[in-house]
Amino acid sequence: MDSVSPSVTQPEQRVDQPSTISTVRDLYERHYVRLVRLAVLLVGDVGRAEEIVQDAFVDLVARWRTIRDPGAAVFYLRRCVANGARSHLRHRGVVKRHPIRQPPDMSSAETEAMVQIEHERVLSMLSQLPGRQREVLVLRYYGQLSEAEIADTLGISRGAVKSHSFRGLRSLRTAMEAKR
Amino acid sequence: MTVDHLDDDQVGERLAQILQNEAHTVEVGDAWALVASRLLVSDGPGAGLSPVGSTRRHRRVLGEVAVGVGVVGVAAAMVVAVVLGWRPAALSPAPVAPAAWSVPAYDAAIPTMVVYRTTAGRYPYIAPRAGGRTTFTLTPERMRTDSSEVGRAALDALMDTAPVQPGNINWLEQVIPQKIDINSVTVSDGLIRVDLNAFASQVFPAPEAQVMAQAWVRTLQDTLGVRDDVLITLRGRPFWLYYAIDTTKPLTRDESVRVIRPDGFDSPRNGDVVARTLVLLGSATSAPGRPVRMQILDLDTGAIPYQQEVPGPADRAATVDFAPVLTLEPGRYRATLSGHGAVEGVQDVTFTVS
Numbered sequence: 063m064d065s066v067s068p069s070v071t072q073p074e075q076r077v078d079q080p081s082t083i084s085t086v087r088d089l090y091e092r093h094y095v096r097l098v099r100l101a102v103l104l105v106g107d108v109g110r111a112e113e114i115v116q117d118a119f120v121d122l123v124a125r126w127r128t129i130r131d132p133g134a135a136v137f138y139l140r141r142c143v144a145n146g147a148r149s150h151l152r153h154r155g156v157v158k159r160h161p162i163r164q165p166p167d168m169s170s171a172e173t174e175a176m177v178q179i180e181h182e183r184v185l186s187m188l189s190q191l192p193g194r195q196r197e198v199l200v201l202r203y204y205g206q207l208s209e210a211e212i213a214d215t216l217g218i219s220r221g222a223v224k225s226h227s228f229r230g231l232r233s234l235r236t237a238m239e240a241k242r
Numbered sequence: 243m244t245v246d247h248l249d250d251d252q253v254g255e256r257l258a259q260i261l262q263n264e265a266h267t268v269e270v271g272d273a274w275a276l277v278a279s280r281l282l283v284s285d286g287p288g289a290g291l292s293p294v295g296s297t298r299r300h301r302r303v304l305g306e307v308a309v310g311v312g313v314v315g316v317a318a319a320m321v322v323a324v325v326l327g328w329r330p331a332a333l334s335p336a337p338v339a340p341a342a343w344s345v346p347a348y349d350a351a352i353p354t355m356v357v358y359r360t361t362a363g364r365y366p367y368i369a370p371r372a373g374g375r376t377t378f379t380l381t382p383e384r385m386r387t388d389s390s391e392v393g394r395a396a397l398d399a400l401m402d403t404a405p406v407q408p409g410n411i412n413w414l415e416q417v418i419p420q421k422i423d424i425n426s427v428t429v430s431d432g433l434i435r436v437d438l439n440a441f442a443s444q445v446f447p448a449p450e451a452q453v454m455a456q457a458w459v460r461t462l463q464d465t466l467g468v469r470d471d472v473l474i475t476l477r478g479r480p481f482w483l484y485y486a487i488d489t490t491k492p493l494t495r496d497e498s499v500r501v502i503r504p505d506g507f508d509s510p511r512n513g514d515v516v517a518r519t520l521v522l523l524g525s526a527t528s529a530p531g532r533p534v535r536m537q538i539l540d541l542d543t544g545a546i547p548y549q550q551e552v553p554g555p556a557d558r559a560a561t562v563d564f565a566p567v568l569t570l571e572p573g574r575y576r577a578t579l580s581g582h583g584a585v586e587g588v589q590d591v592t593f594t595v596s
Contacts, residue, residue, distance in 0.1 A: 090274055099265035108268055119277045184260050203254055204261040228250075235253045 086123055089135055094119075097143050103200045104147035106189055114150065118142035140205070141215050144197055151193055180238060187237040188230075195230035198223055393427035396465040397436065397458070425477075427462065433492055434462045434472045441476055441483070451486035452496075458483075459493050469495065507577060510593040518595055519569045526581030526589075527561045528554025534581040536564045541574040541592070570595045 094115060101111030118139045122129075129135060188196055197216055201207045209227075213220045248256070423439040436458070459472045471492035474483060480490040487493075507524040510516050526534040531554065538548040547570060552562045564579070578590040 086277075087274065090277060094273070095270045098270045099268050102268045103261055103265060108270075111268075112270070112273060116273055116277050180256075181260050181263065184257065185264060188257075199257060200261065203258040204265060231250050231253045231257075234257055235248050235250075238248055238253060238256060 085135075086119060089122070089139070090119060093136060093139060097139060100140075100200065100205055101143050101147055103188075103204055104144070104197060105150050110150055111147075114143055114146035115139075117146055137211075137214070140201075140207075141217075144201070144215055148193055148197070183237045184234055187234055191230050191233060192226075194218070194222075195226045195233070198226040199230045199234070202227060393429075393434075393462055393466050394424050396461050397424050397427065427466075429466055429468055429470060432470050434466060434468065434470045436462065436472060436474045437478060438474065438476045441481065448486040451484035454484055455487050455493055456496055459495050463495060471495075506589045507579060507591045510577075510591060512591045512593070514591075514593045515596050516593055518572065519567070520595075521565055521567050522548075522577055524564045524577070524579050524589075525561055526564070526579045527559055528552070529582035530554065530558055531556045532582050534562045534579070536566070537578045537580075538568070538570075539576045539578070540571075541576055543573070547575075572596055 097115045097118065098108070098111050101114045102108055105111055105114070121142050122135060122138055125138070129138065188199065191199070194216070198212055201212045201215060202209075205212075207215065209220050209223045212223045216223070218226075422441050425437040425439045426435070428435045458474065462472050463469055471494050473492040474489045475481070476489075480488065483489050506526075507522070510520065510522070522536070522538070524536060526536070528534045533551045533553045535549070535551045537546060537550075539546055548566060548568055550564065550566065554560050554562070559582075562581075572595050574592065574594050576590050576592045581589075
């Protein structure tokens with residue numbers, strides 16, 4: 063999991079603007095790329111993902127004075143990204159990032175091609191999962207978050223995280239096992 | 243064809259690998275300039291940084307623009323347009339600033355704004371500004387004003403422009419509005435204190451931001467006629483000027499900043515109606531061994547009531563400032579500057595004496 067610089071903020075420390083900008087810049091350099099990629103996996107669109115993450119950084123600054131925990135900044139960013147992605151998908155209504163592609167002629171398929179087929183199939187299945195299941199799986203298997211962290215990020219119970227994870231994996235297993 | 247039976251751990255491992263592979267196909271550009279440009283100062287008293295709203299459909303454009311501005315800014319090479327106050331004609335080297343400045347004494351009876359600007363160099367640029375303020379101007383400025391708060395007026399004039407590259411930059415101004423409101427300009431305790439109410443700007447690379455900061459310093463010092471350092475605050479607190487310069491400490495004049503003084507008339511402007519007694523302010527750059535000339539032609543009679551020619555140094559270019567005090571009869575006149583510098587050839591303005 064990403065670490066946070068101790069200099070992010072200190073309790074009761076007055077955050078003046080130069081130090082705020084400097085700290086946000088530091089957070090940006092540490093986490094921006096990874097957050098964008100996380101968002102891409104959630105919404106399937108690079109441009110939208112960038113907007114969501116940039117919004118998260120701007121929102122972070124707006125709430126800077128209320129952040130007391132040094133680790134809260136990254137947590138806040140991640141939660142903003144998850145919420146932003148969900149909001150976007152709710153607005154869009156459907157995810158069509160990874161349309162199911164027709165597999166190549168099996169008679170000429172090499173191992174690499176089969177791996178690629180599985181890759182596409184899994185991503186396609188992932189994009190069609192219910193939103194919560196997709197969020198849980200991406201945060202867990204790309205974000206490397208624990209169940210507790212996922213629960214905090216998404217604002218749901220740990221039991222719900224387990225349930226979404228179980229169901230999501232079951233669906234993906236089908237995609238992975240099919241015609242291997 | 244085989245069918246594998248995978249447990250949860252195996253599915254998870256494969257999913258993690260697939261997600262990693264997929265994520266690494268995503269090219270992510272640097273968007274710090276855009277993020278920083280959205281961190282504006284909120285309006286509430288004592289407020290810290292807060293975001294400014296922007297419609298999403300504009301954000302990608304803004305990002306490209308902000309990055310573009312940065313690139314353009316670097317390419318523009320921070321040429322500073324220097325405009326001096328009222329002073330007699332004198333030779334000074336160009337384009338490097340002179341080692342010592344002759345600071346005109348501030349005379350409240352003759353308010354003079356001395357506005358330093360970054361500029362695109364060769365091309366004075368004037369274009370209408372859609373929305374917001376009416377005119378975006380990048381010209382030499384050595385303006386006289388009737389403002390009783392000359393320092394503040396000078397800064398306001400400075401903030402009316404931004405460093406630009408020749409070409410169509412008007413649309414940049416539209417999508418990245420500048421917002422710099424000045425609360426006060428005071429001189430006390432050996433400091434020129436400028437307090438802002440709001441500051442929002444394009445994001446400039448640090449070197450260019452330094453030049454912009456020097457524009458503030460020189461404008462204030464030469465307008466007010468003092469050499470005190472400049473302490474800039476935002477509602478009484480330090481901040482990041484142009485998101486690059488920490489204003490915790492006062493800004494000091496840096497003579498090493500490369501500057502030029504653009505040629506042309508500063509006053510009067512084309513079409514002005516002026517009083518019988520006036521000061522013509524203008525600059526022209528000579529080529530090595532070549533003279534520069536200011537001439538005034540009476541368009542009604544064909545007479546030449548004023549003409550001055552100044553020979554330039556034989557071994558280098560030099561900028562000549564003209565500031566003759568004249569009393570003219572009512573009528574229409576054309577003033578002409580001839581030089582060989584940044585604005586080559588002849589510059590003229592037509593004005594009316596009432």
